[in-house]
Amino acid sequence: MDYTGLIQMLLENMESPAPSGAKRIITFVNPQHYEAFQQTLQELKARHPDWPDLPSSSLLQSVMTPLSGSTKMLDAYKDDIIIEEDSLIQVHTLANKIQGPGIPYGVKQIKAPKAWSTSTGYRVKIGVIDTGADYYHPDLRQSLAKGINLLNRHMLPMDDNGHGTHIAGTIAAANSTEGMIGVAPRATIYPVKAFDHNGSAYVSDIIQGIDWCIRNHMHLINMSFGMKTRSKALLDIVNKAYVSGISIVASSGNDGKRRSIDYPAKYPQTISVGATDRNRRIASFSNRGEFIDIYAPGDKIISSWTHGKYHEMSGTSMATSHVSGAIALLLAQTPDLQPAEIKALLLQTATPLRTKKGQQRASEGLEVNALKLLREGMKRKTPAP
Missing domain, CATH: 3.40.50.200 (Peptidase S8/S53 domain)
Known part of the structure; x- marks a missing residue:
């Protein structure tokens, strides 16, 4: 799984203003993929300290992020992640x-x-x-x-x-x-x-x-x-x-x-x-x-x-x-x-x-x-x- 590519895709999306209701909850099907994703994220952030945080839940193996476009760009990862719309409450x-x-x-x-x-x-x-x-x-x-x-x-x-x-x-x-x-x-x-x-x-x-x-x-x-x-x-x-x-x-x-x-x-x-x-x-x-x-x-x-x-x-x-x-x-x-x-x-x-x-x-x-x-x-x- 290309963790670096996924992280960059998510962070690039965070930089462009997301339309209302375009936040997403991304859950990793495999807990090991979530751990590897977080490890890669920490390594990348050590090199780029100005990068924004990606809120997460370790218990759910999920990250939360705004997505300004459609989720089609994440199709390459569709077998490894579940994407859910982040609703207002x-x-x-x-x-x-x-x-x-x-x-x-x-x-x-x-x-x-x-x-x-x-x-x-x-x-x-x-x-x-x-x-x-x-x-x-x-x-x-x-x-x-x-x-x-x-x-x-x-x-x-x-x-x-x-x-x-x-x-x-x-x-x-x-x-x-x-x-x-x-x-x-x-x-x-x-x-x-x-x-x-x-x-x-x-x-x-x-x-x-x-x-x-x-x-x-x-x-x-x-x-x-x-x-x-x-x-x-x-x-x-x-x-x-x-x-x-x-x-x-x-x-x-x-x-x-x-x-x-x-x-x-x-x-x-x-x-x-x-x-x-x-x-x-x-x-x-x-x-x-x-x-x-x-x-x-x-x-x-x-x-x-x-x-x-x-x-x-x-x-x-x-x-x-x-x-x-x-x-x-x-x-x-x-x-x-x-x-x-x-x-x-x-x-x-x-x-x-x-x-x-x-x-x-x-x-x-x-x-x-x-x-x-x-x-x-x-x-x-x-x-x-």
């Missing part, structure tokens, strides 16, 4: 407005405060793939680890949008005196900045984010975003996280649909989340139906925001962060649970949702119950030898 959120701090109703609704005497999520590592986080927010100072900025690897993953800071606050804010408390206040969030200031990212950014989370031994990953199209490369890296024992909690989308949800939540390896309101009914905007595993509060949720502020937001994104926090409480006590066991426990201990007539029915859906989840999980704890 959006964070799942609706409205927002400034509100004061307080203990958010969602944290109480899932009974997290009643679980804190047993678990606060201590030492659980959560990768939040989002817009970054506000490292200076007083409610998050104890909760954030370094993480990674995939858009600029030399910088901290600072949030220039607000969405990621909001998610982080619901999961693990820890300012009981003046600010708010999240579901798992002693868990540690590793912000993985894959989304820009508009809340947009490419699938390749998500892949690199999950790759980073696996290699840095996260216990779970929060993914409050989605897209309509299926991506094989994204499914493959989600599966690698699942097999390595990492639960992925993913928001289902805000289209109010009954028979469909967004990817990656639609993949069975994730825990797909829908949103409820204060009355434990499905929020009007939330997707619903058979593809939803669990529901959580997602309507008018107050949480932390950039510049030390607070915002009220609605969306399945907000619901997802409640579920991630509940799982963190569980994993702090029973760290050996696998993703399939965690999903089963979530469903087994959840509260049936209310119908429009106010009756509780499991057929409507199930809302996460952090207290019951923790109690049932403790029964599974393996006794120390």
